[in-house]
Amino acid sequence: MAHRTPPRARICPACDGFSSVAVTFGGRDHRGHLRTVTAHCPACQGTGTVAARRFPEGARA
Template identity: 75%
Template sequence: MAQHTSPAPRICPACDGFASVAVTLGGRDARGHLRTITAHCPACHGIGTAPARRDREGARA
């Protein structure tokens, strides 16, 4: 009996799936917490996946 295979994940090629990162700004605030900002991938907008690829109509492989 044939096994069903799931489609390959659509990982963003720009960030390889690591869509959001925390970047330290250096130093700590008055309470001792490390100051960070969050940066998102500009290609996938922080999602980590690429949009589904649409095949051209009429094209054959």
């Protein structure tokens, strides 16, 4: 019996699946740690995937 393969996750077109990044400020604090801030993709809210479309592309509602 053949196993069904699960559908592939729909990767966000805005971030190509890399939804969160750490951006450095370029300096270090007094303990020597690199100062960074985390930025998330605004299109997918940091998940890396998008929801499936309700209607096929080109179809009218």
